[in-house]
Amino acid sequence: MSRAARWWLAVGWAAMLLLPWYALEDGLFSFVWLRDPWGEDAAPLIVQVLRHGRIWLAPLLLAFAVPLLFAFVLPPEGEARRRRAAIILMLCGALGLVWLFGQGFAIGARGLSWGWAKDLYGDFEGRQFGLGYGGMIVAVALLFLLTEGWARRGALRGDAFVLGSIGIVVATTILFVFLPVGLVLVGAARVEDGWSLLAVAKRVTSSDIWSLGCFVGATCGTFWKTLLLAVVVGALSTALGTAFALLAVRMGFRWQGALRLFALLPIITPPFVVGLAIILLVGRTGALTVLMDDWFGIPPTRWIYGFPGMALAQTLSFTPIAFLIMIGVVQGISPTMEEAALTLRASPARLFRTITLPLMRPGLANAFLVGVLESISDLGNPVILAGNYDVLSVQIYFALVGAQVDGGRAAGLAIVLLGLALAVFVLQAFWLGDRSYTTVAGKGDTGTHAPLPPAVRHAVYWTALPWIGITIAVYATIAFGGFVTNVGRDHSFTLSHFVDLFSIESGAGGLAWTGGAWKSLGTTLETALIAAPLTALLGLLIAYVLSRQVFAGKGAFEFITMLSFAIPGTVIGLSYIVAFNTPPVELTGTMAILVICFIFRDMPVGIRAGVAALSQIDRSLDESSLTLRHGGFATVRRVILPLIRPAIVAALVFGLVRAMTSLSAVIFLATARHNLSTTYIVAQIETARFGTAIAYSAALIAIMAALILAIQWLVGERRLGRRALQT
Amino acid sequence: MRAFRAAGLIAGLTITVLASPAFAQGKLNMYCTANEEWCKVMANEFNKKTGIDIAFTRRGTGETYAMLKAEKDNPKGDIWWGGTGDPHLQAAEEKLTVKYEPAILKELHPWAKAQWDRSGGRTVGIYMGAIGFVYNKEVAAKKGVTPPACWADLLKPEFKGEIQMPNPHSSGTAYTTIATLVQLWGEDKAFEYLKQLHASINQYTKQGPAPGQAAARGETMIAITFLHDGAMSKRRGFPVEGVAPCEGTGYEIGSMSIIDGARNLANAKRYYDFALSVDGQRLADAGESYQAPSNRGTPPSPYSPDLSKIKLIDYDFAKYGSSAERRRLLARWDAELKVGAPK
Structure with missing residues (x-):
């Protein structure tokens, strides 16, 4: 033994x-x-x-x-x-x-x-x-x-580490993703007095969802609206993320630190704060709208409520994730092939089209997938900005908790939503195909990247820089709102919001933390700091298993890992209550259920970043390590982990930030004894204390920025043995 | 040595835990669906009075109802305090809550006791709030219009695109509005009105309080919402004013229920009594909530809309709270208004 x-x-x-x-x-x-x-x-x-x-x-x-x-x-x-x-x-x-x-x-x-068991053993005590x-x-x-x-x-070459990893990821995914989501989905078959498959068919094919009426003057179904928004947001955020990554890695851009900060800033903001800031900026009475009216006589309108506002807010929120995925991939592209193409006299444009762009495919595909999934599961932005533009996530939420509670309808809509996620997932897998994207091999890999063609350089500048402008405007609004009495109404300077939240008084018994925010901030930090490393660990472990091991049912398993990401957080939260409120796994009311929910909801970004990064790394590196009689564990630790540092950063940052800013998933899971920052902020918004809400968000942003810097410092940069870029 | 220290630590912890006051008086878990500030004030005051370790979790009313259903095999909450009455009635109907008949019931207004009767004693009225318009004075002045005083005024051309109300599919406030109009004028006339009003509505928001907030910030001129929400924005310094429609208006009965299977039943009953007492209801003002209290002896907050100046209809909660009627009216609303289609 x-x-x-x-x-x-x-x-x-x-x-x-x-x-x-x-x-x-x-x-x-x-x-x-x-x-x-x-x-x-x-x-x-x-x-x-x-x-x-x-x-x-x-x-x-x-x-x-x-x-x-x-x-x-x-x-x-x-x-x-x-x-x-x-x-x-x-x-x-x-x-x-x-x-x-x-x-x-x-x-x-x-x-x-169970009823039948009671019949069998009636007097069981x-x-x-x-x-x-x-x-x-x-x-x-x-x-x-x-x-x-x-x-x-002897399974899997007898490698106990690999098999143990597969065992633990499959078991936990089944328990914490498949079981709760499954319990919600079977609700689609529930009718008043039992179960019916016909009801599922009816709920899933409802004309509210699928109608194509907008081509004939009526309104289109929610599926099409959701799809349109998701594809636009997925494409925009991928494009912007790529532009930022190219700017950071390939163009010798001077202000690297500032660039990264602004590219990442939106991710560290509670999403509804972005929505609020957009309203304060370009809503009908927003600062910019008033300016436009005064200077150019453009009358104020409510154009922001609906598709434009949501697309703007979501692209703003999700671009950083695309950037985190893309930067690793862009760095990983080997200059060797580009040099070879240059030697063969390819023009810069042709080189970019035939070498650089194809090699970025795993990153593009995964960033797009994540963007689409984020968009279809987002609830915070649509609730604030949707206007009369209905999307599935909002409909599901209100079918669960609205004026007309209908769990069956919610489940039917959730099935449609997951169908959409599955379609996008299959599409990206198909687009990637069986090609090899390996660019990090053990061989000498020195060389310099070819310069990007001028058209691409201009495109990058013209997308990334204006976008940074928008980001700065939005965050200036947020910062401003925290320091004035009542943003939009009374702009006298005050620190009272921060004092309300974070005051500390020294009294007889030492320091007294009298501010209203300390308790929720403490719980938030604690859950996030526990959840983030576990999220990254599990996500990268799954990425390793998916991209390096072969086992039956792998494709299905890969899709299951994304289920909890594609479903709106509220549905996940409620499904966790349904699944884990009774024995044997009874977790409601504990901090553990928050941590677990964060881990399994946020790990897909770690998985996607890990899969994209691993597809660039030559398997011969693993194999040589195995040949030298390292086991699976030592190979992962010594060879693979150092080579996927950007993916580790992406997974850690995302895990941390999401645990600190997610709202929808925790509405049902947070309790009095474990109250979180986001629920505190929302309570402030509901009672029209925008200043306090914004001040708390600003403080959270500062804390998260510091933590992200700490993560980058701890994980460090990957060293790929390249020559310095010559510009 | 280390083992000794560990043992000492554990023993110390145990003593601390056993000696803590929570053990003397027990606990209470409250599901609170009023605004955060009010929940906090109520919990603190109850704790001061009784020594019971009360913890509250604040969620939306619909969310709490969904939570009760999800938890019904193993309930974690003891009492559900606050929030509009319909979900409380639904929970009563599904036996998610239990009957309780305290002596203090006789001190309540008839509408609050009626809620108790309707539900077979499973829920009781704690406050009342009327529906009305909240308008932004600055926007109205800039456009040079007189503010609306009646439901009929909302159809005037100057308010086109200036009115916001919630979507009745997601918001109880909006459903109450529609049911109010149906009871005021009869169904056909009410829908004729809603259809005309549709041309003036700039957005059907998802959440009930959203239009009021939009009016406060000037994103819309007029919001159809609860008047007490307008009172809160006003107290926050926003230039808004509430209007009770001249034809009459409907209202909600904020309610309280004890959850079936409550682990701290005795403490839940003590809270129930406290929340109906004058001492308990007086706290609404400190909790920045301006609904009308249900105990006849409670003085209303000076910021509250004056109920004596509001013409209230005799709202039929039993009929319009039922799922079948709700589904029917919502279906008709969909069919006649076609929200989302180009106007």
Whole structure:
């Protein structure tokens, strides 16, 4: 038996013997449970079985006892027996997991969960709560016993690390993405008295969604409106992100720091603040609108409400993500091929068209995909700026919580939304095709990039620089709003918003944090700092598994990882409540559910950035590492990670920033004891305290900017052994 | 040595936890659907009075109703305080909330007690708010128009493109408006009016409070919204004024319910009593909320719209709160107005 297998056996036993099996009302770290450690609430598994009569938990002991037998009492000799022992290890892990979740779903907080089971065992007395630390750790240990056994049998060249990675990403994705989303989607089949497939068909094909009336003077269905907006935003943000990346990497632009700051700024802003700033700037009474009226006599209109406003706000919000993905890809393009083309006397324009642009494809495709997914799942901007332009995400939200609650309709619309996401996903995979985009190989890679053709240079300047102008205008508005009494009304300078939020008074008992924002800021920072590294880790691990390993069902798995990204956050939030409010996995009201929601909602950007980056790196580098008898883990750590540093930065930054600025997903998950900055800010907006809302946002922006700098410093730049760019 | 220290730490923590006041009086989890400030004031005052460790989570009314449905197998909230009455009635109908009959009921206005009767004792009225217009004085002055006083005035040509109201599919406020007009004039005449009004509406917003905010900032001249929201903008220094329509208008009954399966039922009942008492309702002013309180003894805030000057219709909550009627009216609204189509 391998060392890893022994270790997981030991962990499993320790959890069963020592840790509370069920979740505790006050949490493990309150230590209230130490008052009665062997009582019914806090007892570990063994005591639950022996003293509290929960015999249905006993088979789990067996799952850890049998492998022990093979490890110490009957050590396997010879190849055949060793293989048999591996199979048994695998079986113990698999059956243990099935049993753990089977009993958990079957016996809940109110006894047996299913009607037919109640009929069978009418007088059954058992009740149980959600799994606690004991249960969770045992589940993880069982999973690794399964993958260890599988690897010993020789699956995937017997690489336990790779198999374990696949095991953990597949298991967690099923639990935290597929299960909750699935629970919401089956709602499409629910009718008043049961289930009906016909209802699904009806809801999914409704003429509200698909009508093409706008070509004949009526209105078009929401699907087409959503599609149009998503494609425009996806294309614009990809184009702008690429322009910024080219400007930063290939054009010797002088103010690199400022450029990066302004390219990234919108990502670190709560989205509704962007919407608000746009209204303050170009709404009917906005600063710019009034100026235009005074100077040129252009009468103020409400043009911003509808498609233009949403396209502007979303492009502003999502361009930084495209930039984060593109900058890594643009840096990764090897100059060697460009030099070769130059030697063959290709003109700069031709070189760009036939070499540079095709090599950027993985980045373009992934940036576009992310832009489209962000657009269709965005709720904050449409709610503020949509006017009468309806998109799917808004309709789903109000079908769930509006004046006419209709979960079935919401589920039907969500299916359409996911269909749209699937179509875009397939399209980008098709466009990338089976070609190779490898440009980072182990070979000497020195050379200089060819200059970009003048047309491209001009295009880059003329898109990127005006856009920076717009960004500066929007953020100047935000900064301004934080320091005046009432933005748009009373422009006398004041610091009172910041004092309300962040005052500290020194009193008798030391410092008193009297500002209204401290508590929510603390929770926000804590969840974000826990979630961000885990988001990046999981996202990049999945990217590695997807782009380097081959296993059955990979395409479907890749799409599932994106489900939670493509669905509006509110739907995810509600689905988490539905899925994780009852045993066995009962997480509602804890900080863990916030962290988990952030991880699984935001990891797709890490995945996309990772996939794009890995497609540039020659597999021969991995292979040579493996040939030198490094395992999968050492290869990832020593070879791959240093080469995908830009993707690590992208994943970390996005994970951090999203955890701090996302609103829709946390409406249902945040609770009184875990209140977040965004919900605090929205409450300010609802009571018309725009100054306070803007001041808090400005403070968040400053904190996030500092954290992003820290991330870039910690991860560092990737060194690709290139000569300096000569301009 | 280290083990000793760890043991000491754990023991210390345990003692702190056991000695904390939360254990003496227990807890209460409130789902709050009023404005944040009001939730905070109510929770703090209740905690001061009783020593109960109360925590509130603020969400929209529809969101809280969805939450109750999602959590029904294992409820995490104890009491649901605030928010428009229809979702409370729906929750009562679905048995998501429980009956409670406190002695204080007899101190309430008839409309608040009626809410209790309608729901079989599962929900009760805590405040009332009337629908009206909120207009921006500066925009009106700049355009040189007299502000509207009646529903009929909204059809005047000078308000074309200047009126904002919420979308009845997403907002209870808008649905209440439509139901009010139907009760005022009969269905056919009401829809004839809405169709004409449609030409003057610049946007049907998704959320109920949005038009009021747009009027405050001058993005629209007139908003159809709750008058107490206008009172709040006014107190914030925005140049707005509220108008109660001369023909009469409808209203909402803000409600409170105890959640079925509440873990802290006894404490929920104490809060219920507190929220209906004069002492509890007096806090609305500090919470920057200007609805009319449901206890007859509570003095209204000086900022509140004067209810005696508002002509209220006899709103039929049972009929217009029912899902079937709602669906029918919304379908007719869709069919007749064709929102989103070019005008």
